[in-house]
Amino acid sequence: MTDLESRARKDYERAREVFAELGVDTDRALKALEGVSLSLPCWQADDVGGFEGREGGPGGGLQVTGSRPGRPRNPEELRADLSKALSLVPGRHRVNLHAMYGEFGKGADRDRIAPEHFQGWVDWARSAGAGLDFNATCFAHPKAEAGFTLASPDEGIRSFWVEHVRRAREVGAWMGRELGETCLHNLWIPDGTKDLTTLRFRSRERLFESLDRIYAERFDPGELRDSVESKLFGIGTEAFTAGSHEFYLLYAMERGIFPCLDTGHFHPTESVADKVSSLLLFFPELLLHLSRGIRWDSDHVVILEDALEETACEAVRAGALDRIHWALDFFDAGLNRVGALVLGARAVQKALLSALLEPVEKMREREEEGDRFGLLALRESWKELPSGAVWRYFCLEKGVPFGEALAEEVETYEREVLLKREG
Numbered sequence: 001m002t003d004l005e006s007r008a009r010k011d012y013e014r015a016r017e018v019f020a021e022l023g024v025d026t027d028r029a030l031k032a033l034e035g036v037s038l039s040l041p042c043w044q045a046d047d048v049g050g051f052e053g054r055e056g057g058p059g060g061g062l063q064v065t066g067s068r069p070g071r072p073r074n075p076e077e078l079r080a081d082l083s084k085a086l087s088l089v090p091g092r093h094r095v096n097l098h099a100m101y102g103e104f105g106k107g108a109d110r111d112r113i114a115p116e117h118f119q120g121w122v123d124w125a126r127s128a129g130a131g132l133d134f135n136a137t138c139f140a141h142p143k144a145e146a147g148f149t150l151a152s153p154d155e156g157i158r159s160f161w162v163e164h165v166r167r168a169r170e171v172g173a174w175m176g177r178e179l180g181e182t183c184l185h186n187l188w189i190p191d192g193t194k195d196l197t198t199l200r201f202r203s204r205e206r207l208f209e210s211l212d213r214i215y216a217e218r219f220d221p222g223e224l225r226d227s228v229e230s231k232l233f234g235i236g237t238e239a240f241t242a243g244s245h246e247f248y249l250l251y252a253m254e255r256g257i258f259p260c261l262d263t264g265h266f267h268p269t270e271s272v273a274d275k276v277s278s279l280l281l282f283f284p285e286l287l288l289h290l291s292r293g294i295r296w297d298s299d300h301v302v303i304l305e306d307a308l309e310e311t312a313c314e315a316v317r318a319g320a321l322d323r324i325h326w327a328l329d330f331f332d333a334g335l336n337r338v339g340a341l342v343l344g345a346r347a348v349q350k351a352l353l354s355a356l357l358e359p360v361e362k363m364r365e366r367e368e369e370g371d372r373f374g375l376l377a378l379r380e381s382w383k384e385l386p387s388g389a390v391w392r393y394f395c396l397e398k399g400v401p402f403g404e405a406l407a408e409e410v411e412t413y414e415r416e417v418l419l420k421r422e423g
């Protein structure tokens with residue numbers, strides 16, 4: 001055992017005692033943390049590029065900035081990067097794929113995607129021991145350029161996208177069957193307008209109809225589950241977004257699917273953490289796209305900050321950790337690509353751990369007795385406790401680096417693998 005390791009163990013023993021004084025069982029917290037699989041966005045690694053050979057950015061209001069070299073150029077390189085990222089995130093996790101990441105050989109348009117295009121991913125997932133989630137890709141395509149897909153006034157365009165999403169769900173269900181665990185299919189569309197519109201009602205009516213054509217097909221929930229992702233606005237859809245929060249909440253409720261809340265898709269002062277408890281009362285499960293918007297839905301890499309911690313706390317306080325699907329959604333092309341994935345995923349785990357270490361029982365007691373000062377004082381003193389020691393012990397037990405060794409490993413990979421790709 002190295003010095004660092006034996007210190008980490010000793011620190012954990014101390015931390016365990018300190019938390020126990022507050023009635024918190026650190027071993028139990030770590031067990032619970034171990035049970036949470038995160039879904040890592042494959043698109044962070046290559047700037048939402050995909051493998052269809054298209055030039056230009058993703059469009060649809062998604063804006064990737066930065067020009068860090070090392071972008072994976074093909075599925076093998078992307079999978080190598082994802083394997084590296086997964087090896088640095090303690091626990092067992094999932095990869096979130098978009099339809100644009102299929103291996104299309106001679107080419108297949110979006111309304112022709114089929115399981116065979118994703119065989120390579122399933123084989124990889126099996127050998128990497130990772131789960132897979134899936135998304136239809138309703139952007140980065142000439143038929144999405146007019147700004148409308150499933151809500152388009154053009155029936156031909158609508159049908160094209162209905163067929164794409166229908167097939168995407170079939171691919172997802174196939175993945176679920178192949179891997180023997182549910183694949184989550186999430187739908188986000190870019191539809192909206194930049195300015196004045198007379199088409200709010202009609203667009204939403206059309207979207208409603210298209211969704212019904214898509215979700216008419218039912219799958220075994222052991223293979224596929226469905227979520228729909230709302231958005232307040234995007235670049236180019238500042239005035240109107242067809243798939244708003246209200247729209248999808250009600251649609252999901254009505255049709256027995258569930259909502260996805262992307263933490264970058266609300267007004268900047270709106271608290272997504274606050275929404276969790278309400279939704280949990282009405283939906284059996286929820287998908288979260290954890291992102292970090294700065295001033296707008298900028299999709300910055302997730303780091304440990306209050307909004308994230310509060311969201312994790314709300315899930316744990318509601319006793320609903322296992323009813324939430326924890327996915328990450330960001331893309332920053334300005335920094336170490338694999339490093340971004342790893343930092344983001346570990347930040348979510350740290351937030352969850354912190355939530356699991358909260359002395360909820362004691363806090364609740366004080367609050368229910370009307371002791372508001374006592375509640376705040378307890379929460380503040382809890383912040384002084386060594387939760388970092390618990391996290392480091394978790395990393396140690398799972399055989400992943402912690403402290404500065406993490407950055408070193410990520411930087412070495414970038415130097416030895418990513419940066420060699422440019423030549």
Ligand code: RNT
Nearest residue numbers: 043135188229262289329
């Ligand atoms: C877009 C949504 C959506 C995408 C990914 C690529 O605003 O957040 O989830 O980021 O599907």
Ligand code: ZN
Nearest residue numbers: 229262289329
């Ligand atoms: Zn999202």
